[in-house]
Amino acid sequence: MIRVEHxxxxxxxxxxxxxxxxxxxxxxxxxxxILGTNGIGKTTFVKCLLGxxxxxxxxxxxxxxxxxxxxxxxxxxxxxYVPQSxxxxxxxxxxxxxxxxxxxxxxxxxxPTKEDYERAYExxxxxxxxxxxxxxxxxxxxxxxxxxxxxxxxxKNPKILIMDEPESHLDLRNQLKILNMIxxxxxRGEYSIIxxxxxxxxxxxxxxxxxxxxxxxxxxxxxxxxVTTRNMRDYFGINSEILxxxxxxxxxxxxxxxxxxxxxxxxx
Amino acid sequence: MVKDRxxxxxxxxxxxSIILFVLMVAAICIGRYTIAPLDVFYAxxxxxxxxxxxxxxxxxxxxxxxxxxxxxxxxxxxxxxxxLQAIFGNPLVSGEILGVSSGASFGAxxxxxxxxxxxxxxxxxxxxxFLAMYLTYSIAKRRGHVTVLMLVLAGIITSSVFGSGVxxxxxxxxxxxxxPAITFWLMGSLASASTDTILRTIPSILIALIFIYKYRxxxxxxxxxxxxxxxxxxxxxxxxxxxxxxxxVIIAAVVSIAGVISFxxxxxxxxxxxxxxxxxxxxxxxxxxxxxxxxxxTDTLARSVTASEIPLSILSSLLGVPFFIYxxxxxxxxxxx
Numbered sequence: 001m002i003r004v005e006h007x008x009x010x011x012x013x014x015x016x017x018x019x020x021x022x023x024x025x026x027x028x029x030x031x032x033x034i035l036g037t038n039g040i041g042k043t044t045f046v047k048c049l050l051g052x053x054x055x056x057x058x059x060x061x062x063x064x065x066x067x068x069x070x071x072x073x074x075x076x077x078x079x080x081y082v083p084q085s086x087x088x089x090x091x092x093x094x095x096x097x098x099x100x101x102x103x104x105x106x107x108x109x110x111x112p113t114k115e116d117y118e119r120a121y122e123x124x125x126x127x128x129x130x131x132x133x134x135x136x137x138x139x140x141x142x143x144x145x146x147x148x149x150x151x152x153x154x155x156k157n158p159k160i161l162i163m164d165e166p167e168s169h170l171d172l173r174n175q176l177k178i179l180n181m182i183x184x185x186x187x188r189g190e191y192s193i194i195x196x197x198x199x200x201x202x203x204x205x206x207x208x209x210x211x212x213x214x215x216x217x218x219x220x221x222x223x224x225x226x227v228t229t230r231n232m233r234d235y236f237g238i239n240s241e242i243l244x245x246x247x248x249x250x251x252x253x254x255x256x257x258x259x260x261x262x263x264x265x266x267x268x
Numbered sequence: 269m270v271k272d273r274x275x276x277x278x279x280x281x282x283x284x285s286i287i288l289f290v291l292m293v294a295a296i297c298i299g300r301y302t303i304a305p306l307d308v309f310y311a312x313x314x315x316x317x318x319x320x321x322x323x324x325x326x327x328x329x330x331x332x333x334x335x336x337x338x339x340x341x342x343x344x345x346x347x348x349x350x351x352l353q354a355i356f357g358n359p360l361v362s363g364e365i366l367g368v369s370s371g372a373s374f375g376a377x378x379x380x381x382x383x384x385x386x387x388x389x390x391x392x393x394x395x396x397x398f399l400a401m402y403l404t405y406s407i408a409k410r411r412g413h414v415t416v417l418m419l420v421l422a423g424i425i426t427s428s429v430f431g432s433g434v435x436x437x438x439x440x441x442x443x444x445x446x447x448p449a450i451t452f453w454l455m456g457s458l459a460s461a462s463t464d465t466i467l468r469t470i471p472s473i474l475i476a477l478i479f480i481y482k483y484r485x486x487x488x489x490x491x492x493x494x495x496x497x498x499x500x501x502x503x504x505x506x507x508x509x510x511x512x513x514x515x516x517v518i519i520a521a522v523v524s525i526a527g528v529i530s531f532x533x534x535x536x537x538x539x540x541x542x543x544x545x546x547x548x549x550x551x552x553x554x555x556x557x558x559x560x561x562x563x564x565x566t567d568t569l570a571r572s573v574t575a576s577e578i579p580l581s582i583l584s585s586l587l588g589v590p591f592f593i594y595x596x597x598x599x600x601x602x603x604x605x
Contacts, residue, residue: 047495050495050499052495052498072501072503073501076498076499076500076501077501079499080499081495081496081499083493083495083496083499086493088357088491088492088493089353089357089358089359089491090354090357090359090491090541090546091546092488092546092547093545093547096488096546096547100488100489100492100500101500103486103489103500103501103502104500104501106485108483108486108502109482109483109486110485111484111485111549112485134273
């Protein structure tokens with residue numbers, strides 16, 4: 001479980017406070033979606049969460065232990081970061097990429113053992129992508145590479161998974177694959193997952209709670225209370241409808257963007 | 269699939285080790301004074317049994333030091349290239365392109381003129397090698413990011429700064445002794461090889477090689493995006509500084525004994541990558557073997573093709589450039605494999 005308390009952040013040479021007194025928590029076995037317009041500070045927030053940027057005040061707790069008191073090697077055993085899939089300078093194979101996830105357990109100046117490689121293969125098999133183990137990561141599709149990066153993040157059995165727009169550059173089928181994967185991870189009940197996303201409908205699907213970032217504050221609540229037509233208007237400046245659909249006793253909600261809020265004002 | 273790859277790796281190590289050994293024996297035999305392989309064996313085991321008494325002397329004091337130096341220097345430059353390519357996450361990088369060789373040359377030239385001790389010259393080469401690396405990196409770094417283009421351009425700037433420095437030193441050098449010494453040494457040569465130079469310079473290269481070899485798997489992590497590498501749990505800053513330190517030690521040590529040897533650091537890791545893959549766990553030891561083989565062939569040609577020695581850099585460029593052109597054309601400058 002991860003708990004964030006009264007976080008404040010501002011870039012050194014800027015007047016704008018990116019977020020102010022931000023608090024939320026994500027219990028084990030749940031996912032949190034972070035929504036907000038471009039440039040609102042979603043990525044900045046993820047960077048703060050991961051310690052790449054230093055926040056001015058506030059604290060983050062993992063299982064009630066403050067990360068400030070935690071040494072970095074312990075922190076990176078608990079927390080996994082899944083970056084957006086993009087090509088690297090060198091094309092490692094899927095297996096080589098996955099085994100890198102065990103780095104916190106490989107002592108400096110050592111190489112992974114045979115068992116580590118077997119574990120990496122097993123991790124790929126669990127996600128149903130063992131056929132990627134010998135493929136060059138730079139020759140994979142965006143969806144395949146994203147799956148390998150998820151395998152790399154899971155191999156160390158972390159408690160917290162932080163994903164930066166894992167589905168944003170993918171086609172519909174690959175988006176669904178990633179979403180199903182996250183649902184499956186949720187159902188295991190072992191991780192607290194935080195996902196940065198551009199799609200409110202994905203928040204409906206996978207995230208019990210949502211953090212909506214805005215210029216003058218934020219909302220943190222259950223997803224159905226956050227992703228509402230009113231909030232879409234206030235935070236995204238769009239008019240929209242929430243649609244629900246039931247199939248095989250499961251209900252799906254999505255958001256239908258209708259038009260820009262001010263374009264309607266003009267037409268009226 | 270996994271088995272296939274492992275087989276390729278095992279085959280590679282066995283075959284290239286055999287090739288290296290055969291080449292070393294051949295290189296000891298070849299020269300202006302050809303020696304039979306059997307005489308080489310006797311010269312080492314029982315020198316008194318060799319009919320011609322000059323043979324043991326040539327083998328022990330001339331050929332073997334030279335061959336050992338070629339092997340260690342070749343392995344050193346190739347690994348320094350592979351390591352720099354990893355930490356800058358950039359396959360177009362080498363000590364030469366980053367201007368480190370230039371900086372080290374300036375330091376060594378300064379050493380030749382001001383202090384004539386080998387150790388002092390080496391130390392100056394290391395100091396200016398670092399300075400060059402620092403200069404290149406600071407010029408290239410913009411808002412915390414270093415792009416390929418900026419790094420290569422900054423390397424050109426650094427190289428020309430220290431290049432002018434070397435020219436200035438040559439201008440003021442004594443034309444009788446110092447000037448020819450600097451000029452010839454700058455073109456690269458292992459002619460200074462002797463038991464003495466080996467004992468004084470090889471240890472620093474070997475120590476640096478051992479360290480890079482030990483941390484070779486971590487090089488994989490360093491080649492990724494910086495935040496990604498941090499999130500995988502390694503101390504990126506510390507590792508980078510350490511790797512830069514050891515590669516600079518290698519480059520500077522090589523420059524101070526053998527001058528600038530072009531293209532080996534850039535081309536050998538690429539060639540090796542095409543055979544064995546990108547994983548530095550194998551790339552580093554494989555580059556050592558390939559670098560040693562490449563430089564041994566080049567140096568043996570350099571000293572035996574004509575009556576007087578051909579400077580190493582001329583040959584290594586002639587051999588390396590066509591291959592680099594082929595790589596560039598084939599890949600369009602983007603390396604995927």
